[in-house]
Amino acid sequence: MSLRGIGIVLVLFVLGIAFSGFAAYSADTFQHKEEKAIDAEKLVAQNCASCHGKDLKGTETAPNLHEKGQKLSAETIAQIITDGVAPNMPPYAGGNLKDHAEISAVAQYITNLDK
Numbered sequence: 001m002s003l004r005g006i007g008i009v010l011v012l013f014v015l016g017i018a019f020s021g022f023a024a025y026s027a028d029t030f031q032h033k034e035e036k037a038i039d040a041e042k043l044v045a046q047n048c049a050s051c052h053g054k055d056l057k058g059t060e061t062a063p064n065l066h067e068k069g070q071k072l073s074a075e076t077i078a079q080i081i082t083d084g085v086a087p088n089m090p091p092y093a094g095g096n097l098k099d100h101a102e103i104s105a106v107a108q109y110i111t112n113l114d115k
């Protein structure tokens with residue numbers, strides 16, 4: 001192979017490494033963003049406020065979540081959200097919360113309402 005040929009191969013090789021490194025890096029940062037993107041405040045506003053009140057201080061039908069957040073642990077609240085409360089509170093807020101990560105973020109948020 002000529003010196004020039006080797007040069008070209010080398011350049012391509014280095015570019016290949018640089019690109020794969022970049023691809024791995026951007027995939028990594030993207031995933032990271034996805035993980036951190038849970039906006040508990042928004043999820044609560046969208047999924048709990050309709051029954052528990054805009055300020056979450058309860059309505060005629062559903063109890064005050066500020067009080068519940070002081071009395072119950074985040075684990076207990078997460079379990080309540082997962083199971084629902086028959087017959088008036090649907091599990092997973094009616095399927096709008098998609099996984100345990102969202103549920104525990106919401107539960108944590110409820111326990112921190114008055115802190």
Ligand code: HEC
Nearest residue numbers: 047048051061062063068077080081085088089090093106
């Ligand atoms: C469709 C209406 C509705 C929605 C939506 C709803 N709840 Fe409820 N929730 C209720 C009702 C009604 C009760 C009271 C049930 C009972 O005591 O029989 C309740 C009870 C609770 C309790 C107390 C349970 C206990 O054993 O003390 C917690 C905590 C709670 N809800 C949290 C949430 C959270 C967090 C969300 C949003 C992810 C949510 N709820 C969404 C209607 C709802």
